[in-house]
Amino acid sequence: MNEIDHLAAELARYGYIAGTELATTLHLAEVLERPILLEGDAGVGKTAVAIALAKHRQCELIRLQCYEGLDSNTALYEWNYQRQLMTVRLREQDNTGSDSIEAEIFSREYLLQRPLLQAISSEQRSVLLIDEIDRADDEFEAFLLEVLAEFQITIPEIGTIKATHKPIVILTSNATRDLCDALRRRCLYHFVDYPTFEKELQILSTHLPELQHNLAQSIISFVQNLRQQNLKKTPGIAETLDWATALLHINIDNLTSALPEIEATLGCLLKTRSDNELADRDWISKVLNEASQMQSTDTTGHTAAS
Numbered sequence: 001m002n003e004i005d006h007l008a009a010e011l012a013r014y015g016y017i018a019g020t021e022l023a024t025t026l027h028l029a030e031v032l033e034r035p036i037l038l039e040g041d042a043g044v045g046k047t048a049v050a051i052a053l054a055k056h057r058q059c060e061l062i063r064l065q066c067y068e069g070l071d072s073n074t075a076l077y078e079w080n081y082q083r084q085l086m087t088v089r090l091r092e093q094d095n096t097g098s099d100s101i102e103a104e105i106f107s108r109e110y111l112l113q114r115p116l117l118q119a120i121s122s123e124q125r126s127v128l129l130i131d132e133i134d135r136a137d138d139e140f141e142a143f144l145l146e147v148l149a150e151f152q153i154t155i156p157e158i159g160t161i162k163a164t165h166k167p168i169v170i171l172t173s174n175a176t177r178d179l180c181d182a183l184r185r186r187c188l189y190h191f192v193d194y195p196t197f198e199k200e201l202q203i204l205s206t207h208l209p210e211l212q213h214n215l216a217q218s219i220i221s222f223v224q225n226l227r228q229q230n231l232k233k234t235p236g237i238a239e240t241l242d243w244a245t246a247l248l249h250i251n252i253d254n255l256t257s258a259l260p261e262i263e264a265t266l267g268c269l270l271k272t273r274s275d276n277e278l279a280d281r282d283w284i285s286k287v288l289n290e291a292s293q294m295q296s297t298d299t300t301g302h303t304a305a306s
Contacts (some may be wrong), residue, residue: 003027007056016045016052017195017203025190026053035148035169037133037184040192041238046172049192050129053168060126061165064115066136073142076153078112079105106157116154119167128167133183145183159265173222197224197294200240207241211248218255219244221291222262229287235269244267255288262288262303 008023018026024050026049038046064075084105091101104110113121119128127204133141147153148169152162171187173179195203200220204211211219223240235243246265252258262284272274 010056011049011052012206014052014055015165015206016048017199017206019199022049022192025188029170030168031047031103031269033187035171035187035189037171037173037179037189039173039175039189041194041234041236042174043234043238044192044194046192046236047129047131048237050127050170053170054127057127057168059124060122060215061129062122062126063129063131064117066130066132066140067296068135068137070136070140072140074114075103075116075140076114077117077142077155077292078114079196080110080112084110085306091161097170110156111155114149118163119169120147120151120153120163121161122163122165122167125165126167128169129170130171132174133171134173138180139184141180145186148186171281194224194227195237198220200224200237203237204244206239208244208248211244212253215247215253215255216244217221217289219247221294222255222288223269225287225291225294229278231270231275232272233270233275239269239271256292259284259288 004020004023004027005043007027008018008020011023011026013020027032038049040046050094051061064192081173087110091104106306111117115128119126130144133144136144150162151166154160171183195199200223201216204216204220205213208216219240223235223243227234227247242266246268247258247261250261250265252261255262259281263279263281266276266279266284270279
């Protein structure tokens with residue numbers, strides 16, 4: 001087994017089913033010490049890649065969740081102002097000189113490490129997950145590009161901290177806005193799409209081995225057909241797993257005879273009011289019938305829906 005196949009097998013052991021292309025990109029990201037940008041719709045399993053990789057490498061997963069207004073201080077470090085103030089008051093009572101006080105309170109002991117500094121300062125190689133980079137603004141994106149280029153951070157009061165072990169960096173994007181060309185050039189790229197029928201069936205079987213094969217096929221057929229509907233929020237892999245778990249919990253073994261139960265559990269799949277209002281019983285029956293036809297087609301050996 002070559003290194004790429006081994007990596008794919010290890011990721012599967014930790015619950016993530018990766019194709020050859022993704023496993024190759026992850027392998028090259030480590031060899032070349034380059035960040036990897038995973039782009040795709042919300043819910044397709046981008047974050048799960050970083051989680052599985054950290055488990056495989058037996059290293060710490062450090063996560064920076066991006067959001068509008070995120071600034072460099074929040075991502076890098078902050079001083080523990082309350083502790084600094086307390087120390088200043090105590091040292092002033094002891095008649096400690098101002099230079100000594102300043103040297104003490106601006107030491108690393110008083111530094112609150114945020115994800116970027118934590119990853120760079122780590123004594124062992126870590127996996128740094130920069131989640132939903134497209135939610136941050138252009139200014140933070142430019143700052144991040146500089147950090148990823150040098151893997152070092154300068155703190156005026158302390159000096160430059162350079163990574164002794166470069167983290168494995170995974171950025172995710174839901175493609176809600178265009179990222180700058182400079183960041184894309186810096187990263188290896190992989191687009192994460194919704195899984196094919198076979199891949200999602202493998203994911204479901206990996207996470208819920210107690211699920212009967214025929215029921216698992218019916219669930220995947222239903223969800224994959226559901227994704228073809230005009231929904232505001234398309235259900236992702238996590239929703240598939242939630243729904244399958246719910247059906248197991250209420251002892252459903254056949255979707256075709258469980259219309260009321262399907263209707264009652266659609267909150268696992270549909271996450272907006274408009275989508276739930278669309279899903280009346282007639283609509284569910286239509287989707288279920290189409291899914292049954294899809295499943296019949298797949299079992300005859302034709303290509304499954306992707």
